[in-house]
Amino acid sequence: MIELGKKVVVTGVPGVGKTTVINGAMERLAAEGVAYEAVNFGTFMFDVARKESLVSNRDEMRKLGKDVQKRLQQAAASEIAAMSADANIIIDTHSSVKTPAGFLAGLPEWVLRELMPDVVVLVETDPDQILMRRLGDASRVRDMEGARAIAEHQEFNRAVSAAYAMYTGCTIKIVRNENFLLERGIDDLVDVLR
Ligand code: AP5
Secondary structure, three states, X not given: OOOOOOEEEEEOOOOOOHHHHHHHHHHHHXXXXXXXXXXXXXXXXXXXXXXXXXXXXXXXXXXXXXXXXXXXXXXXXXXXXXOOXXXXXXXXXXXXXXXXXXXXXXXXXXXXXXXXXXEEEEEEOOHHHHHHXXXXXXXXXXXXXXXXXXXXXXXXXXXXXXXXXXXXXXXXXXXXXXXXXXXXXXXXXXXXXX
C-alpha cells in the first residue's frame, strides 16, 4: 500500500536511460494496480519556450541565458505543482543541467518549494556506457563529450542532490541502469515507488 500524493523526482545525465527505467517501472506497477503519473519537466519548459519562439528543439534550451532558463523552470514547477495533490507523480528531470556558463541546478529553491519531493532518484551508470548510448541516439542533438566529462557531471549531480535533501528532507536513491541489466534498475525504481 503506498501513500497518496507521493512525489518522486527521477534525474540522471542525458542518455543514462532515466525515461527507459521510468517506463519499465510504470508498466510493472500498472500491472499491480499502483497508479503513477509520469511528467517530463523538460516538456513543460519546452512548451513555454516554443510558444515564445525561444528554441526550435528541446536540446537548445540548455543554451539559453540563465535567467530565461530560470523563468522556464519556474513555469514548469508551478504547472506540475498544480496537478492533483492526491496523485502519485514521477517527475522526469535533471539534478543539474550542463550549460555553456557551467552547471545550472535543476531543482533550485524556487522549484523545490513547489515540488517538495519525497525522494530524488539519481539514475547512473558507467560513463562509457552513457557515451555509447548518446552516440546511438540519432533522435536528439546531444552535446558530445568524453567519458571523463560525463563522470564529472554525475559527481556534480550527487553533490547538488545533497543540497536538495537538506532543503526538503527528501531521501536520495541511486539507481544503476547498466547495459544488459535494465530489469535490475527497474526493480530498484519500483521499490522506491511502492
Ligand atoms: P530531457 O527530455 O529530460 O532530456 P534528456 O536528459 O536528454 O533525456 P532523455 O529522455 O533523452 O534521456 P534519458 O536519460 O531519459 O535516456 P533514454 O531513456 O531516452 O530534458 C530536455 C531538456 O529539458 C534538458 O536538456 C534541459 O535543457 C531541460 N530541463 C529538463 N529538466 C530541467 C530542469 N529541472 N532545469 C532546467 N532545465 C531542465 O535512453 C537513452 C538511450 O539509452 C535509448 O536509446 C535507450 O534505449 C538506451 N538505454 C536505456 N537504458 C539502457 C540499458 N540498460 N542498456 C542499454 N541501453 C539502454
